[in-house]
Amino acid sequence: MIPEFGHFALILALGLALIQASVPLLGAARQRTDWMVLARPMAVGQFVFVAAAFVVLAHAFYVDDFSVRYVALNSNTALPTAYKIAAVWGSHEGSLLLWILILAGWTLGVAAASRGLPEAFAARVLGVLGLVSVGMLLFTLLTSNPFDRIFPPPVDGNDLNPLLQDPGLVMHPPLLYMGYVGLSVPFAFSVAALMTGRLSSAWARWTRPWTVGAWMFLTVGIALGSWWAYYELGWGGWWFWDPVENASFMPWLAATALIHSLAVTERRGIFKSWTLLLAIAAFTLSLLGTFLVRSGILVSVHAFASDPARGLFILLLLSAISGGALLLYAVRARRFRDEGGFRAISRESFLLINNVLLIAATAVVLLGTLYPLFSDALGFGKPSVGPPYFNIAFLIPMLPLAALVGMGMHAYWQKMSASVLMRRLRVPAGIALVFGVSLPWLLFGGAGVMTMIGVIVGCWLVLSSLLDPITRAVRNRSAPRPLPRAQWGMILAHLGVGVFILGVTVVSSYSIETDAAAVPGDRREVGGYEFIFRGTRDVQGPNYQAVEGEFEVRRDGRLVTVLAPQKRIYRVQQSPMTETAIDAGWRRDLLVALGDPLGDGAWSLRVQYRPLIRFIWLGALIMAVGGLVALSDPRYRLERQRHAAPRQAPRTAEVG
Amino acid sequence: MWRFLVPVSIFAVLAAFFYRGLSLDPGYVPSPLLGKPAPEFELPRLKDPAAMLGNRDLDGQVALLNVWATWCVGCRQEHGFLVDLAESGAIPIYGLNWKDDRQTALNWLTDLGDPYVASAFDELGEVAIDWGVYGAPETFLLARDGTVLHKHIAPLDEAIWARDFLPKIAEQCGSLPCPLEAGE
């Protein structure tokens, strides 16, 4: 009976969502406060019922209730308990339920924090979120009910895909969805502003923390996914430009642009219609990602089982939500007039270029991701667009962007003289240039042009981010005036980008990867380390059996570590899995993977040396911490905000 | 102010491509066998390895050939329906047990019921290749002369049976069950 309760809870949640999506919106249109105030209790109720449904499904996994089809397909009695819970979102139906739960969670958050908002505005925002929720709940109930039964129930389940049996999977989708779905909040704010036809600087100030919050989760989620792919797939790659990866990356790019554009709208009252459009675009790209992953129209290693009926449903949903919002935009956007102007050298200009370049980068990724579909639909064959395209085409907008970030951070609002800007940035630019040319030679004994450019840009970003804190500390050694939290956030985020660029440059320039055939006793030198193959033995895991290799790693004769890569066979699905052994370090990662037995104790192996690869995820983490620090700025505490007109912009290099 | 229409236009073009993309879904190509004679096969029977099952056994009847395996969860899902269908006597069902273990397969039929007139045991999956099978379960509808009338990929249920199979069977012989060897 319990699974039916879950199904029932979802139906009730749909009922509440329908009320939330209609009554408050009508109330706002007719200025009926008693209708508007219904939004909050509906949001709370919806969250309670969706959470109940989620708990019911998790319980079915926990007690191995294989009469539930979804459980039978994705779990197994031998699966460790932690993975049974993670298996809840291991496939389409459950991950959709997680999506809805997170949407209900964000809606609850908005409802709780909306006391300081004008009642009609809060009602509109919650109403729009309710509309999105109605669509997703209908999608689940009509096409993807996770509580469907199967009769007769199988004795044991089909097991979770072995690739997904990993701690990384436990956290990756929830974080990613927190980001994806969180972008529904700026979307709802944007649609609500289009409905009212007014947009004040207070609007931008309300929208910013939600955008930063969603962006932060998206950053961590993407980084975790990349890290997971790196150690779980064991190919040594950290980003594959796979359609599903791109699906999460495009909203991130758009959200990054949105954060910057919101800054201009808040401080200067300009870029209004552009900001509204970006907020709609960011969430549209989130939904597009959902569509691409679940419809099966693109070939990907991550794609869920495809089903055209589901694809059609999401496409209709996407058209209704995003198409509707964009139509509203087309009708209403002209009402949002910009106040005031700016000169060519000013923070506004830098942020404008930032937006143009980020959107260009998004377009590059979108084109590459969808090209196989376009080409197929037009009858031009079925090409696949490989990483070389993305690597080159993505770099074209991103390289100038990275270089300009360092300047934009130090430019004043409205106008600034080029010579002042130049004088301030002379020192960090000089140091970055010297570092960029010398460091690769000193540390790695040589460098190509692209490597030097990469290191220069990375160092430039790190140094120019730290310029303000350093000069302040030096000038007022006794009592340095503290920087606002929001500015610290910006500094950290840009510092993270610099660290990330350094990592990417060094990894792509100096990695070594070799395939070899070896018998026990063989030695092989890779990247200054000596790998000694000691032999293999059989080991038993909880739900797999494996062959484990033993490798001693030595440097200058000293033992560094012993690596034990495995070749596993999972019993239920009988699928082989290579578990790459990784010795992680700040300066380098060493990886060994077993290939196939070649007879007489010989094995094929893949040995890799990847310098500074940790900087890639460290950079992303610093960016996310920057977001967190910015969020903690008291400026965003809603209670104290007045519904003020744009303030006169102060002529300081404050947060952007 | 036409420029505000640009975003929604771009979106509309994309959506049109997506719609087209859905119908292009390459996983759902119709079987090239449709309307053609079923490929020749001759395999040992699951329950009696000494006896063979081949096209000859199916000739002269409108029949189903169902590709199944014990490792396939979708097969378990449709099994109840197949048992009911067999009990109703509407149509003879033959099985092609694909890449399976003989003992496990026999246990499965004992536990869950056996809807099949007979099952062929395709241990190496060779016949399945000839039949263009790329995922279990798959169900073929065969005419009296051995022509493939319809192929369904994914678990079978009442709704799909009524929608896709019954009309095609009705074209062949009007009412169920189809009489054996009606005058051609």
Added chain:
Amino acid sequence: MTPRRQRMVLVALVAAGVILSAGLALRAFQENLLYFFTPSQVMAGEAPDNRAYHLGGMVLPDSIQRDPGSLTVNFIVTDYAHSMPVSYSGVLPDLFGEDQGVVARGRPDANGLFVADEILAKHDENYMPPEIAEALAQAEQGETP
């Protein structure tokens, strides 16, 4: 210059930059498109000789041969209508095996041997890469009279 003219110059510069990058990106695009061909299409001369492409099909049973002690593997990719020998040197993916779907990236040498520099395999017993499924269906269609 007035602020307005300054802004116009800025917009013009950005626009020029974007157009330039779009051009460069499209060039990169043309060079990096990898088309997918089956052995039948290669035999029919549809595949290019001078650039890399994806060869897809199934690994023919009993065709996998390893040079003892070396990493080189030879096998035959088939779409059940035509076949093509492939040579690859390196570690094979987990899911590579006889009778499984495979996609090889590389180009043919002068003797018609397809030299792969990357092997992709993805499947479970329920799964075949959609391009291969479709290509196989077409090849079958071509064969059956």
